[in-house]
Amino acid sequence: MMTPRVKEILSWYSNENPGVLSNLRRLLCSGNLAGTGKMVILPVDQGFEHGPARSFAMNPPAYDPLYHFQLAIDAGCNAYAAPYGFLAAGAAEFAGRVPLILKVNSSDSLFKTKNPEPAITGSVGEALELGCAAIGYTIYPGSSERNGMYEVLHALSEEARASGLAVVVWTYPRGESLSKDGETAVDVVAYAAQIACQLGAHIVKVKPPTAHIELSESKKVYETNNIPISTLSDRVKHVVQSCFGGRRIVIFSGGETRGNDEDFLSEIRELAKGGAFGSIVGRNAFQRERSQAVKLLEGIQAIYQEAK
Ligand code: FBP
Numbered sequence: 001m002m003t004p005r006v007k008e009i010l011s012w013y014s015n016e017n018p019g020v021l022s023n024l025r026r027l028l029c030s031g032n033l034a035g036t037g038k039m040v041i042l043p044v045d046q047g048f049e050h051g052p053a054r055s056f057a058m059n060p061p062a063y064d065p066l067y068h069f070q071l072a073i074d075a076g077c078n079a080y081a082a083p084y085g086f087l088a089a090g091a092a093e094f095a096g097r098v099p100l101i102l103k104v105n106s107s108d109s110l111f112k113t114k115n116p117e118p119a120i121t122g123s124v125g126e127a128l129e130l131g132c133a134a135i136g137y138t139i140y141p142g143s144s145e146r147n148g149m150y151e152v153l154h155a156l157s158e159e160a161r162a163s164g165l166a167v168v169v170w171t172y173p174r175g176e177s178l179s180k181d182g183e184t185a186v187d188v189v190a191y192a193a194q195i196a197c198q199l200g201a202h203i204v205k206v207k208p209p210t211a212h213i214e215l216s217e218s219k220k221v222y223e224t225n226n227i228p229i230s231t232l233s234d235r236v237k238h239v240v241q242s243c244f245g246g247r248r249i250v251i252f253s254g255g256e257t258r259g260n261d262e263d264f265l266s267e268i269r270e271l272a273k274g275g276a277f278g279s280i281v282g283r284n285a286f287q288r289e290r291s292q293a294v295k296l297l298e299g300i301q302a303i304y305q306e307a308k
Contacts, residue, residue: 001029005037005308012247013202019164023133024202026099027166031301032076038304039078039251039278040297041101042285043136044068048083048106048121055283058257062286065089071286072098075297078278081136081168084122091130101168102127103136104156105149114176117145120152124159134166134203141192142183143175150199157200169201170253182214183207186235187222190242191215193250203249205280208271209235232267236274246275254281257288261296268300272307279304 006028010021029035044062046055056062065086072080073094081101091100104122118138127135137156139149157167171192173183182188189209196204211229213219221227228234236252243250252271258264264284271279279300285293 001035003035003037006035009037009249012244016161016202017164020161020166020202023099023164023166026133027079027203030099031078032298033078033278033301033304036305036308037277038272038301038308039249040076040301040304041079041081041251041278041280042068042072042075042077042297043081043101043103043253043280043282044086044286045081045083045103045106046282047086048108050109056286058287059289061290066093067290068286069094069098071290071293075285075294076301077297079133081280084126087130087132088126095131099133100130101134101136102130102132103138105137105152107138115143115145116140116172116174117143118149124156124163124165127160127165128163132165134168135160136168136170138170138172139192139196139199140172140174141195142173142178142188146175150195153199161200166202167200168203168205169196169199170205171196171201172207178214181210181212184210185212185214186210186229186238187218188214189235190239193239194242197243197248201248203251203277204243205251205253206239207255208232208252208267209239211235232270233274236271236276240275240277249277251278251280252276254279254284257283261292261299264296265299265303268303272303276304 061067069090079099083103102122105118106121107118137153173188173192186209
C-alpha cells in the first residue's frame, strides 16, 4: 500500500537508502493504521526497565514473551518493540507477521542513580537476524552520561542505516541537572526531541509534555514569542514543530496504567489534535486483560484514524 500521505512522509527521508525506506514503509503500512501516516506501537521492555512483577503481575499471561507478539498482531499495532530476550523468544514463530523493533540499550531499576547510564544490550546484527524493521535506542538528555549515549547512538545509527534498518529513538530527559517536573517540561521535551532528530532518528518517541518550563533561558523565549503551551495539543504541536518543522515522525508514550479507558483516550485525543504521529503504549495495553487491551488499542487507533 502506498498512499499519498506515506509517500509524503517518506519524502522527508529521501536521503536514505532503499533498505531504510522499505523498513519505514513497513512500519507505516502495517496494522490497522496502515497507510494513514499514523502509528501505534506496542513496547514491552518494562520487564528489564521496571522488573517482572511491577510489569506483569497484574496480568500474568504477559510474563510469556509470545503473548506480546500475539497482542500486537490481534490489536493491529504497526510494530512490536522489545529487548533481545523477548524478541528472540518469539521471532521465529511469528516471523514476518508484525514489524519488530529491537531495543539495543536498556537500564534496570536495581541500581539507583540520578544519572541513567543504559547498557548496550543488542546489536544491529541481532536486529537483522531477528527480521526487525528498526533498532530502538534510549537517550537520557540531562544525564551526566548523555554524551556517551549520543556517541553510541551516532555509531549504531550509522551501522543500522548502512544495513537498511530504521532508527527509533526514545528520548527521555532525566538526570541530576533536571528537576522531576523538568523531565516532562515542554521546553525540555522539545529540546530532547530535537537532539534525537539531530542524531539521525527516523522516529522519535517522547513523553507527553506538561506546561512547566524548566530552563530559565527558555522562559523568556516562550513568553516573548507567545508560544502557546496551555493545552496538551498546543504542546504536542510545539514538539512536532521542534522535530525539523514536522518532517520527522514523533510519537508519544503511554505512561503508567490508568484504570479508566476514557481518561486515557481523552489524552490520546489531545495528542492527535496536536498532530502527533501516534502513540507507543506498553503498560496501558499489556497490564489490562487481553480483550480490554485490544479494545483500548483499537480505540486509540480509531482516534488517530479520524485525525489523519
Ligand atoms: P509505557 O507505555 O508503559 O509507558 O511504555 C513506554 C516506555 O517508553 C517503555 O518503552 C519504557 O519501558 C517505559 O516507557 C519507561 O518508562 P519510565 O522510564 O518512565 O520508567
